[in-house]
Amino acid sequence: MNIGEASKASGISAKMIRYYESTGLITAASRSASGYRHYTEDDLNMLRFIRRGRDLGFSMAHIGELLNLWRDQQRASADVKRIARQHIDDLNQRIRNLQEMVATLSQLAQACHGDNRPNCPIIEALEHS
Amino acid sequence: MNIGEASKASGISAKMIRYYESTGLITAASRSASGYRHYTEDDLNMLRFIRRGRDLGFSMAHIGELLNLWRDQQRASADVKRIARQHIDDLNQRIRNLQEMVATLSQLAQACHGDNRPNCPIIEALEHS
DNA sequence: TATTGACCTTACCATCATGGGAAGGTCAAG
């Protein structure tokens, strides 16, 4: 199938499929006589694998590692688990950061009258915290 | 004071101070005869205002709006509150997304033996979910 | 058969906020 169909079937834009190829994340697709990329069912499975990894927030670098492990029938599941755990830790750190921001901002917003007057604890907090 | 001192005092890199100037977020600093940027205490307060906004996760666009409101003595606190609330909603949405990823990944990681064998529910989930 | 419209190709530019580095000018202390 051509790249458009592969894009629809995998949920990855044609643009990104070409980009993944250019960065070496995926091997170059075979080409028709006229230069059109051609994708097999196996290629499609790989693209879906990538999309699911992205949906779980893995970076391209991590997805590259996971793809290698996927292809390696002799892999140790410990290696996969290590990458996943590392990613979970990273996600949790980001969540904590965001939650701290929300906590601070919520307090300030609650204390703000939100009317026509200029006095505002949010602005004050930004002025000197 | 010069840009290096302003950078240390505000916690914003000299690089970013120049960038903020180039994008119009802040007005161009005055210059010495030899072209060095010069910063007053007022400038410093503005830079600190920006850094605190960044610490709270506001985008540059939002910080621009907040700066305008800060300078506007006739501002309505409702405008500030609206921006803050909007940002809180955005942060909460991002938190929910990340939490969903963590939930899925944690389940998978827990089910993964993490040993020398290749069988791995994480890889399986990426294969076909 | 000629045209049309949907598809494909590459190549370049933009995002957002930030850092790195090069090439060169300025300043103050020794």
Next chain:
DNA sequence: CTTGACCTTCCCATGATGGTAAGGTCAATA
């Protein structure tokens, strides 16, 4: 007068994605 710390502008890179432009291909239809 030299040295080292600072400053200037300019260009490039990031990560993952989208946009657009200029041009080639393909299949169906008039």
